[in-house]
Amino acid sequence: MRASPPAPQRGAGADPLSGLLASFGACLLVLCLGLVALFVATENGTAYTTETQRRSAVARAPVQVPDFRVFDARGQAQTLKQLLQQDERVWIVDFVYTRCNTLCLALGTVFQQLQQQILAQGLQDRVGLLSISFDPANDNPTTLNAYARRMRMQSDVWQLVSLQRPADRRQLLDSFGIMVVPAPLGEFEHNAALHLVTADGQLVQILDLTAGKQALNAAAALTAP
Amino acid sequence: MTKALAILLTLLAGLLSVPPLRALIEQSMVWHMLVQMPLLVLAGFCVAVAWPQALGDRLARFNHCGLTGFMLAQCITAYWMIPAMIDRAVVLPGADASKVVGLWLAGVVLRQSFLKAPLAVQLFFVGYGLPMLAWLGFYMASTDLRLCNAYSLESQLRAGRGLVLLAAALGLAWAYSVRAQVLPPARNTLKHP
Numbered sequence: 001m002r003a004s005p006p007a008p009q010r011g012a013g014a015d016p017l018s019g020l021l022a023s024f025g026a027c028l029l030v031l032c033l034g035l036v037a038l039f040v041a042t043e044n045g046t047a048y049t050t051e052t053q054r055r056s057a058v059a060r061a062p063v064q065v066p067d068f069r070v071f072d073a074r075g076q077a078q079t080l081k082q083l084l085q086q087d088e089r090v091w092i093v094d095f096v097y098t099r100c101n102t103l104c105l106a107l108g109t110v111f112q113q114l115q116q117q118i119l120a121q122g123l124q125d126r127v128g129l130l131s132i133s134f135d136p137a138n139d140n141p142t143t144l145n146a147y148a149r150r151m152r153m154q155s156d157v158w159q160l161v162s163l164q165r166p167a168d169r170r171q172l173l174d175s176f177g178i179m180v181v182p183a184p185l186g187e188f189e190h191n192a193a194l195h196l197v198t199a200d201g202q203l204v205q206i207l208d209l210t211a212g213k214q215a216l217n218a219a220a221a222l223t224a225p
Numbered sequence: 226m227t228k229a230l231a232i233l234l235t236l237l238a239g240l241l242s243v244p245p246l247r248a249l250i251e252q253s254m255v256w257h258m259l260v261q262m263p264l265l266v267l268a269g270f271c272v273a274v275a276w277p278q279a280l281g282d283r284l285a286r287f288n289h290c291g292l293t294g295f296m297l298a299q300c301i302t303a304y305w306m307i308p309a310m311i312d313r314a315v316v317l318p319g320a321d322a323s324k325v326v327g328l329w330l331a332g333v334v335l336r337q338s339f340l341k342a343p344l345a346v347q348l349f350f351v352g353y354g355l356p357m358l359a360w361l362g363f364y365m366a367s368t369d370l371r372l373c374n375a376y377s378l379e380s381q382l383r384a385g386r387g388l389v390l391l392a393a394a395l396g397l398a399w400a401y402s403v404r405a406q407v408l409p410p411a412r413n414t415l416k417h418p
Binding site for chain 2: 019020022023024025026027030031033034035037038041042047048049050051052053179181182183184189190191
């Protein structure tokens with residue numbers, strides 16, 4: 001639309017108009033680029049937080065979990081791969097530290113309920129629970145053992161391990177997309193969730209802490225005969 | 226004097242992204258969203274005050290009534306209010322650098338636009354931007370969902386309350402500047418009845 005109004009004085013009239021058009025064009029350009037940037041940043045307006053983006057990324061493409069040397073509450077050493085592959089079970093994985101008094105206790109009760117449901121539904125051959133400590137500096141077989149007893153873990157359903165090499169902590173957390181931030185009273189806060197990991201070490205789905213039932217159903221569906 | 230202040234503010238805001246000061250914005254959402262980010266915009270704003278001609282008339286041509294500048298500043302600030310992008314700025318140095326440059330630039334163009342914009346245009350963007358800021362603050366302070374994986378919920382609550390206060394303070398500052406924009410002609414008419 002190139003309007004040519006009946007400008008009385010051309011010199012004075014043409015400049016504001018071309019300025020107006022230039023501004024209009026620039027405005028439109030900025031708006032379009034801005035919207036594209038906002039859309040890309042929020043995955044087309046569907047994911048505003050890192051946590052949602054982490055979950056949708058895993059749902060789109062499963063992540064291979066790296067192998068680490070771990071030990072359990074009895075002090076027995078093995079690799080994470082061996083643990084996951086010991087049978088055909090799908091694992092529901094979470095991250096804990098045994099000194100925890102806040103969120104991990106919530107996670108503990110979620111896992112306790114899951115343990116009960118697995119036993120009640122006879123799913124113990126198809127679904128396992130695995131808690132991994134991200135506090136290898138403080139966690140040892142003794143603290144793991146105390147935590148396991150506190151949570152009433154049944155080792156055939158629910159396993160608890162920690163890293164043998166504290167240096168692996170960063171890579172473990174990064175591979176799952178867990179961010180741990182220090183909280184008051186020497187505690188940690190982290191994006192807790194339920195992670196579905198198959199026997200061959202593929203992280204296939206991440207669910208909300210409150211979605212224990214769905215996690216169990218999804219895990220059972222993955223191992224459906 | 227203004228120039229020294231502008232440079233000082235720019236350095237200060239930028240240095241918050243560099244160790245050892247970086248620890249502050251990594252650990253506290255308040256330091257990140259309520260100190261560094263506003264400081265960056267303010268620094269850009271002051272630079273534009275100190276060097277009014279720096280952008281030149283050629284760019285001013287594209288900023289009729291300050292519209293383009295407001296639009297740009299709105300997009301940049303909205304982008305860095307997305308929780309996932311705040312996380313990225315904490316974790317990725319590249320994202321953090323673009324945040325520093327972007328918000329500083331937003332300050333520069335905001336100043337240019339405020340100079341050129343009639344009150345109605347100012348009202349439109351201020352009336353849109355500040356409620357957005359306040360809404361985000363209310364949401365952050367009232368939800369028990371952790372929006373940023375990089376920050377604790379406690380940090381988010383404090384930052385949320387702070388954002389509401391910031392929006393209110395900016396609104397007052399703008400109202401004060403409007404008073405300055407409106408009053409002189411009123412005084413003139415009194416002087417020359």
